[in-house]
Amino acid sequence: xxLLDAVVGLADDALVLGHRLSEWCGRAPFLxxxxxxxxxxxxxxxxxxxxxxxxxxLGGRNEDEYAFLRDAPEFRNLLIYELPxxxxxxxxxxxxxxxVFDDLYLTELAAxxxxxxxxxxxxxxxxxxxxxxxxxxxLNRLGDGTAESHERMQRALEGVWGYHLELFETGPGETRLVxxxxxxxxxxxxxxxxxxxxxxxxxxxxxxxxxxxxxxxGRAGEHTEHLGIMLAEMQQLPRACPGAxx
Amino acid sequence: MAEAQDLEARFQARIDNEERIxxxxxxxxxxxxxxxxxxxxHAHSEVIGMQPEGTxxxxxxxxxxxxxxxxxxxxxxxxxxxxxxxxxxxxxSREEMIAALHGERAKYSSIFxxxxxxxxxxxxxxxxxxxxxxxxxxxxxxxxxxxxxxAMVRICKEESxxxxxxxxxxxxxxxxxxxQKAMAQDALNRWWWPSVQMFGPPDDASTHSARSxxxxxxxxxxxxxxxxxxxxxxxxxxxxGLEVPDPDLxxxxxxxxxxxxxxxxxxxxRVVAGDGPCNRERLETHRRVHEDGAWVREAVAAYAEKxxxxxxxxxxxxxxxxxxxxxxxxxRGREL
Ligand SMILES: [Fe+2]
Ligand SMILES: [Fe+2]
Numbered sequence: 001x002x003l004l005d006a007v008v009g010l011a012d013d014a015l016v017l018g019h020r021l022s023e024w025c026g027r028a029p030f031l032x033x034x035x036x037x038x039x040x041x042x043x044x045x046x047x048x049x050x051x052x053x054x055x056x057x058l059g060g061r062n063e064d065e066y067a068f069l070r071d072a073p074e075f076r077n078l079l080i081y082e083l084p085x086x087x088x089x090x091x092x093x094x095x096x097x098x099x100v101f102d103d104l105y106l107t108e109l110a111a112x113x114x115x116x117x118x119x120x121x122x123x124x125x126x127x128x129x130x131x132x133x134x135x136x137x138x139l140n141r142l143g144d145g146t147a148e149s150h151e152r153m154q155r156a157l158e159g160v161w162g163y164h165l166e167l168f169e170t171g172p173g174e175t176r177l178v179x180x181x182x183x184x185x186x187x188x189x190x191x192x193x194x195x196x197x198x199x200x201x202x203x204x205x206x207x208x209x210x211x212x213x214x215x216x217x218g219r220a221g222e223h224t225e226h227l228g229i230m231l232a233e234m235q236q237l238p239r240a241c242p243g244a245x246x
Numbered sequence: 247m248a249e250a251q252d253l254e255a256r257f258q259a260r261i262d263n264e265e266r267i268x269x270x271x272x273x274x275x276x277x278x279x280x281x282x283x284x285x286x287x288h289a290h291s292e293v294i295g296m297q298p299e300g301t302x303x304x305x306x307x308x309x310x311x312x313x314x315x316x317x318x319x320x321x322x323x324x325x326x327x328x329x330x331x332x333x334x335x336x337x338x339s340r341e342e343m344i345a346a347l348h349g350e351r352a353k354y355s356s357i358f359x360x361x362x363x364x365x366x367x368x369x370x371x372x373x374x375x376x377x378x379x380x381x382x383x384x385x386x387x388x389x390x391x392x393x394x395x396x397a398m399v400r401i402c403k404e405e406s407x408x409x410x411x412x413x414x415x416x417x418x419x420x421x422x423x424x425x426q427k428a429m430a431q432d433a434l435n436r437w438w439w440p441s442v443q444m445f446g447p448p449d450d451a452s453t454h455s456a457r458s459x460x461x462x463x464x465x466x467x468x469x470x471x472x473x474x475x476x477x478x479x480x481x482x483x484x485x486x487g488l489e490v491p492d493p494d495l496x497x498x499x500x501x502x503x504x505x506x507x508x509x510x511x512x513x514x515x516r517v518v519a520g521d522g523p524c525n526r527e528r529l530e531t532h533r534r535v536h537e538d539g540a541w542v543r544e545a546v547a548a549y550a551e552k553x554x555x556x557x558x559x560x561x562x563x564x565x566x567x568x569x570x571x572x573x574x575x576x577x578r579g580r581e582l
Pocket of ligand 2: 322404408
């Protein structure tokens with residue numbers, strides 16, 4: 001895998017999750033949360049655009065070609081980002097797991113030997129620290145709120161559990177980039193991630209789901225059905241009017 | 247009785263003197279009621295207004311447009327929030343205001359009962375609807391009620407970005423492919439008259455105007471504001487190379503204004519009364535979102551209560567520990 005592929009993979013992660021969060025606009029349980037979700041979505045979309053922009057300078061396509069003119073199998077995002085999350089508990093559960101990961105990953109990325117990635121890592125790590133605090137609050141409120149919210153949150157954690165393991169996988173060819181200090185070692189983050197996440201889940205009076213399940217394939221373009229449906233909506237207009245400028 | 251008249255006279259004198267009325271100040275009941283009605287309806291309009299544009303966030307045709315639209319719609323939610331807060335200073339709770347909306351006792355701007363059918367509608371809404379909102383809101387920055395006026399100052403700052411992003415979409419479409427240009431014209435055709443009607447009924451049919459003027463809640467009449475909008479928007483349509491859908495539109499040299507053809511107020515009244523294309527859907531969506539979020543709001547309240555109880559317990563424990571330490575010291579002192 002080349003640096004270009006790695007950058008596109010990271011961009012896809014951010015775009016797909018940013019899009020998922022943007023689906024919440026106008027649908028959050030109260031207005032303040034609507035604005036907070038939009039903030040996170042905007043951070044992620046901004047992150048995606050910076051990364052696609054970098055990909056273009058590495059010889060790739062432009063951001064809109066990446067976003068709107070590829071079919072699902074060409075997307076390289078990890079599966080956890082494309083899960084629907086249209087239930088508030090599911091959205092919160094997924095968000096917390098990926099925020100803790102992003103916080104760790106981006107902090108390391110800030111030390112990348114690649115200047116552009118280092119700069120992006122430093123900027124985005126700050127955002128993710130904020131996101132993590134916010135989704136961590138939701139873990140507590142829902143886990144330790146009412147009996148109903150507790151049950152919903154527990155179910156949501158079970159629903160996303162197993163998709164998180166892909167976060168710690170170093171893809172084929174990525175090894176070289178890790179070895180040369182361009183990309184952080186995902187596998188090395190798992191222990192810290194687990195410690196933080198397990199502790200947070202327990203302190204929210206929830207149970208850490210049992211291990212044993214593992215769903216992966218995103219970096220190889222093997223997706224769930226959800227991504228295609230999401231893209232059908234997202235890409236409809238540019239695909240209907242090829243060559244148009246918006 | 248004389249005292250009440252005195253209060254009222256002093257209140258009016260302050261208004262005439264351009265002083266701001268603040269939440270703790272005495273105010274006539276009718277002033278309070280009028281403001282609650284107006285501000286809450288304004289807040290509902292911001293929030294319901296998120297719906298037509300919101301449906302296009304996931305379909306925006308470029309990442310730049312998607313980002314801009316999301317932050318625009320987010321702003322509208324923020325406006326709703328400022329305005330609910332302003333209404334709360336008058337003693338209305340957000341829960342009550344939302345209940346009034348759901349119970350159809352409170353209205354929202356009727357413009358949002360029209361559908362956003364194509365991407366060009368996002369351009370037209372930003373260009374026309376936000377333009378109209380700005381023209382309505384600029385004088386409200388000087389409204390006699392302090393919290394409302396200050397909310398309007400913050401809101402107006404953001405509205406000009408909304409208008410620009412809408413007009414910018416229209417420019418891209420109007421200078422784009424023939425299909426894009428047709429899409430832009432179609433959106434203008436559908437949004438023109440509802441935008442003209444956004445300023446409310448003509449002056450001779452407007453029910454609340456005179457008193458609101460005296461209270462300086464309102465400073466210009468509906469027709470004055472409408473004229474301002476028309477003069478501005480017609481010029482902008484020309485620059486875009488689009489045609490305003492009004493065969494009777496003409497420039498009136500003597501007054502220096504554009505004159506439109508007859509405005510279809512029956513259509514306006516029909517939509518206000520509930521028979522616009524999207525009235526039911528807008529309200530239904532708002533109700534459903536509110537109901538879907540009930541369990542979350544309950545969890546937030548329950549968690550906050552638990553946290554407060556834990557904190558109180560902690561404080562009590564620390565106080566007890568402090569007392570025990572104190573008495574231990576005292577008894578140790580005696581032993582010595
Ligand atoms: Fe607004
Ligand atoms: Fe606006």
